[in-house]
Amino acid sequence: MQKNKLLQHLIVLIILLVATSYFSYKSFVPEKIEQNIEIIDENKNDIKDEEIKEENIYLVEKNSKQIISAIENTTSQNENITVENPSIEKTIEDLPYLATISIEGKKYEVIFAEENIVLKDLLDKLQTESDFSYSGVNYSGLGYFVNEINGLKNSNKYWVYYLNGVSAKAGISIQKINSGDNIEWKYENSTF
Known part of the structure; x- marks a missing residue:
């Protein structure tokens, strides 16, 4: 009889440990892993978009300087030439x-x-x-x-x-x- 009670107590203890482990695991692990992956993928796209934006700004600035330099050289060689380019003005306004x-x-x-x-x-x-x-x-x-x-x-x-x-x-x-x-x-x- 003593052994049966001990065995019953041991089984109840094991069940409690398993249940506690299971519920602890469930409370710390996200339920929707796909949702977390989707959020991470969206963040990667945001980072890539920001890098592309910075690269485009750099290229526009660099090209604008080259165009302005070419215009200045051209106008200094021949004062009668007038060059108008709205994209240059737009770039200067943007920066x-x-x-x-x-x-x-x-x-x-x-x-x-x-x-x-x-x-x-x-x-x-x-x-x-x-x-x-x-x-x-x-x-x-x-x-x-x-x-x-x-x-x-x-x-x-x-x-x-x-x-x-x-x-x-x-x-x-x-x-x-x-x-x-x-x-x-x-x-x-x-x-x-």
Whole structure:
């Protein structure tokens, strides 16, 4: 009799453990895996659409600069020629923001699509569109630290940038840039 009660208790305990495991599993596992896959696929499409949009903006900007340069060269050679192209005007209207970046006396003008662009993004854009190059290291918690511009590396001197004539108070990975801002990079002795 004692063995039967023990066996009954053991069976009830096993049933309780199995039921608890089953309900715990059901509460943590999504019921509709297909729905989750569909949401992930939609997110991938959104990311691809954003990448395509950025690529198109870059190509329009690059082509516009080439067309404007060709027009300027043509008009300077023959003052009587007038060229009107609404697509160029439309592109310039679409990209109304301009910032100037100076490095060791060389000036770059960068056109961008929206205010409050982060300086690092602006430098990345400039690097893809011109002979400008830079590199650095991203320190978690501190941000991105520039250690080389146009082949000149930090060595007892460091790259420091000035925003509208004032020494920067923020790193390039958080500094917001607006239209008309002047960014000047100087290679100077450390003040820290």
